Amino acid sequence: xxxxxxxxxxxxxxxxxxxxxxxxxxxxxxxxxxxxxxxxxxxxxxxxxxxxxxxxxxxxxxxxxxxxxxxxxxxxxxxxxxxxxxxxxxxxxxxxxxxxxxxxxxxxxxxxxxxxxxxxxxxxxxxxxxxxxxxxxxxxxxxxxxxxxxxxxxxxxxxxxxxxxxxxxxxxxxxxxxxxxxxxxxxxxxxxxxxxxxxxxxxxxxxxxxxxxxxxxxxxxxxxxxxxxxxxxxxxxxxxxxxxxxxxxxxxxxxxxxxxxxxxxxxxxxxxxxxxxxxxxxxxxxxxxxxxxxxxxxxxxxxxxxxxxxxxxxxxxxxxxxxxxxxxxxxxxxxxxxxxxxxxxxxxxxxxxxxxxxxxxxxxxxxxxxxxxxxxxxxxxxxxxxxxxxxxxxxxxxxxxxxxxxxxxxxxxxxxxxxxxxxxxxxxxxxxxxxxxxxxxxxxxx
Amino acid sequence: xxxxxxxxxxxxxxxxxxxxxxxxxxxxxxxxxxxxxxxxxxxxxxxxxxxxxxxxxxxxxxxxxxxxxxxxxxxxxxxxxxxxxxxxxxxxxxxxxxxxxxxxxxxxxxxxxxxxxxxxxxxxxxxxxxxxxxxxxxxx
Numbered sequence: 098x099x100x101x102x103x104x105x106x107x108x109x110x111x112x113x114x115x116x117x118x119x120x121x122x123x124x125x126x127x128x129x130x131x132x133x134x135x136x137x138x139x140x141x142x143x144x145x146x147x148x149x150x151x152x153x154x155x156x157x158x159x160x161x162x163x164x165x166x167x168x169x170x171x172x173x174x175x176x177x178x179x180x181x182x183x184x185x186x187x188x189x190x191x192x193x194x195x196x197x198x199x200x201x202x203x204x205x206x207x208x209x210x211x212x213x214x215x216x217x218x219x220x221x222x223x224x225x226x227x228x229x230x231x232x233x234x235x236x237x238x239x240x241x242x243x244x245x246x247x248x249x250x251x252x253x254x255x256x257x258x259x260x261x262x263x264x265x266x267x268x269x270x271x272x273x274x275x276x277x278x279x280x281x282x283x284x285x286x287x288x289x290x291x292x293x294x295x296x297x298x299x300x301x302x303x304x305x306x307x308x309x310x311x312x313x314x315x316x317x318x319x320x321x322x323x324x325x326x327x328x329x330x331x332x333x334x335x336x337x338x339x340x341x342x343x344x345x346x347x348x349x350x351x352x353x354x355x356x357x358x359x360x361x362x363x364x365x366x367x368x369x370x371x372x373x374x375x376x377x378x379x380x381x382x383x384x385x386x387x388x389x390x391x392x393x394x395x396x397x398x399x400x401x402x403x404x405x406x407x408x409x410x411x412x413x414x415x416x417x418x419x420x421x422x423x424x425x426x427x428x429x430x431x432x433x434x435x436x437x438x439x440x441x442x443x444x445x446x447x448x449x450x451x452x453x454x455x456x457x458x459x460x461x462x463x464x465x466x467x468x469x470x471x472x473x474x475x476x477x478x479x480x481x482x483x484x485x486x487x488x489x490x491x492x493x494x495x496x497x498x499x500x501x502x503x504x505x506x507x508x509x510x511x512x513x514x515x516x517x518x519x520x521x522x523x524x525x526x527x528x529x530x531x532x533x534x535x536x537x538x539x540x541x542x543x
Numbered sequence: 544x545x546x547x548x549x550x551x552x553x554x555x556x557x558x559x560x561x562x563x564x565x566x567x568x569x570x571x572x573x574x575x576x577x578x579x580x581x582x583x584x585x586x587x588x589x590x591x592x593x594x595x596x597x598x599x600x601x602x603x604x605x606x607x608x609x610x611x612x613x614x615x616x617x618x619x620x621x622x623x624x625x626x627x628x629x630x631x632x633x634x635x636x637x638x639x640x641x642x643x644x645x646x647x648x649x650x651x652x653x654x655x656x657x658x659x660x661x662x663x664x665x666x667x668x669x670x671x672x673x674x675x676x677x678x679x680x681x682x683x
Contacts, residue, residue: 116680125680141681149681172682187604212604274601293601321597343597375573376580376587380596427572430579535681 107541108488110481111526112166114151115534117479127530129517133197133205136521139167139528140207141535142192146176148209148262150220164526164539171220173262176211188213194279196288198301206265208288212275215290217266217301225253271297271307278328284335291328291340298352310358311340311350326441327387334393337362341398345382349409365407367414377429377438385441390450391522397453399444402426404455404465419465419472422457424495424506437511445520456515459504460531461491477515477529477536488538 115125124145131140139151152170179188190211198206204221229251232240274292281288289310290297296311311328315321323344331337336352348361369378381401389396395416398405402423405415421442425432432438437458444455456462457474465472474491481488494503517530525540581587 114681116683124677127681143679143681145677145679147679149679169682172679185605189604275603293597318598321601324597324600373571373573375571376577377573427576429573429576430583433580434583533680 108475108525108527108538109541110483110486110488110536111164111539112537113479113482113534114149114167114537118533121533125533127517127533127535128191128193129195130519130528130530130535131195131197131207132519132521132528133207134199134522136523136526138170138197138205139519139537140195140197141530142175142195142209143533144189144191146174146178146190146192146211148173148175148192148195148207148218164524167537171260171262173218175209175216175218176214179213181213193276196279196281198281199285201285208279208281210276210279210290213269213272215268215276215279215299216264217268218262219265220260220262223259223261224255224257226256227251227253266301266304268299268304268307271299277326280328280330280338282330282335283333287335289328289330289338291325293324296325296328296338296340296358308356310352310356312357312359326384329387329389329396332389332391332393339387339389339396341384341387343383344379345384345400347384347387347396347398347407363409363412365412365415367405377433380433380438381429386443388444388446390446391448392450395450397444397446399442399455401438401440401442404444404453406453406467417467419453419463421455421463422461422493424493428506432511435511437514440514440516442514442516443518445518447520447525448523452520454518454520454527456518456529458511458514459509460513460515461493462515462518462529475538477531477534482536485541487541 115127122145124143124147126144127141128144129140129142132138133140137153139153141149141151143149149172150170151167153165153167156165175192176190178190180186181188188211192209192211194208194210196208198208198217200206204219207218207220209216209218228235229249231245231249231251232242234240268290272290272292272295274294276290276292278291279288280291286302287298287300290299290307291311294312294314295309297307298310299307311325313323313325323342323346326341326343328338328340331339337349338352339347339349341347345366347365349363349365350358351362352358354360354362369382384398384400386399387396394409396407396409398407398415399421402425403421404419406417406419408416429438442456444453446453451468452464452466454462454464460477461474462477463472463474474493475488476491489502492500492503493509494500494505499505513532515529515531519528521527527538529536529538
């Protein structure tokens with residue numbers, strides 16, 4: 098499917114959300130994108146602490162060429178900026194992660210988190226209003242009970258659909274450092290939150306307590322050598338979770354073995370050739386994202402230049418390594434100077450685990466087909482935004498001779514970074530966040 | 544690692560060959576970049592992945608007096624400063640925030656017809672949750 102090379106790329110433009118302004122307000126920068134379990138809802142969080150949820154329209158028989166489009170369903174302010182006076186610490190309202198809970202009734206629930214506080218939001222629909230209460234007037238004023246001479250049953254009238262978001266739980270004050278991950282457990286009762294040095298286990302119903310399950314803070318902070326960069330629960334085994342580090346390692350922990358999982362059950366690390374070590378080695382090996390496959394057999398990690406697929410049964414090295422933008426290796430000096438080397442890219446699986454996707458610079462994103470071993474580079478841009486227009490594969494020229502359609506490494510725009518992407522859990526529909534714009538692409542029908 | 548290059552000019556080296564050439568020259572791209580960096584910042588610490596970067600990450604958002612270890616390069620100090628100190632203290636921060644809020648406040652939303660103040664509200668009486676001050680442009 099990745100369609101690298103000739104023959105016409107199967108991916109085409111579907112929609113783009115957001116303003117076209119040249120001047121992007123910082124609050125509008127999208128900081129997380131997540132489909133829910135069915136793929137009918139797509140949530141985004143931004144630096145301004147706001148959440149926007151899109152809902153997929155039912156497929157329209159009169160428009161057979163387009164799959165359901167995503168339209169705004171609900172939007173709310175999830176987090177506000179705060180100031181911790183005791184620590185003299187400014188707490189950003191930026192939404193770091195959104196994770197959906199599996200749907201159990203008519204309402205939808207999601208967890209959203211900033212650096213310090215996790216919130217459980219309930220999104221519910223209201224499409225009826227009641228009239229004819231006994232004890233209240235229509236304007237809400239209580240009626241004088243002595244004036245009431247007859248009983249009536251209130252009647253429900255249809256009204257325009259109203260989607261309400263309300264915070265149901267606020268999980269606060271459990272993290273000294275900055276939260277980078279949240280992950281809902283397969284037991285649907287608990288979830289974990291991870292900061293730079295600790296991982297906590299919560300129960301969704303209980304906000305005043307959480308269990309610390311990983312603590313890598315050294316007794317003496319001078320001895321600090323690595324931090325936790327991401328964490329995730331196993332999709333099926335509720336006792337298993339993994340966390341990645343800034344040194345490029347992944348630890349798998351089993352909560353059955355002990356209450357405090359400081360000792361890992363498995364330790365995944367690729368051996369490094371010591372002769373190729375440089376000043377940048379550790380920085381670019383830092384893992385920015387870790388994701389289990391849907392099957393639960395594999396996990397994928399993203400470091401600065403590559404994506405690696407690991408078999409949980411083999412700790413010694415990944416089973417697959419895909420280069421995202423290897424040509425940047427000869428630009429590390431300037432990428433260090435402009436801080437781009439610290440950019441945290443995410444990665445995602447498709448529904449069947451046959452393909453993986455991750456972002457790059459210049460609004461490029463990369464897809465790797467694990468079966469055919471082909472890869473493709475695509476671009477999220479307004480220029481290729483005509484409805485159902487096929488996306489043209491992009492190529493970055495690394496050598497001296499640049500062909501007509503290629504772009505040279507020095508012309509890449511490093512301010513246009515695609516850090517957040519999401520793949521529909523079932524269909525070939527992807528959501529790509531390009532700074533303040535959200536692009537939705539679908540595979541070609543017909 | 545090498546990208547498929549059959550379509551390209553056959554005279555160009557493939558990725559693998561290029562790497563061999565570089566190794567023959569004894570310079571891996573990463574090392575060449577490291578040399579460039581050290582030339583610009585001669586006293587760059589030997590252990591870059593260690594405490595300095597990590598402490599910066601942990602200190603993000605902290606306001607106030609922060610002392611920097613002398614071993615840090617001026618550039619690193621500047622980078623740390625750019626994510627930290629902007630306000631002298633919390634009073635300063637609140638004043639700045641208040642100024643920002645004054646600029647951003649749009650007109651209030653339409654009033655609901657509900658009467659308030661002379662009875663105890665029930666959940667049905669409450670107006671819908673206040674929408675955000677500035678709605679996201681994604682929802683526009």
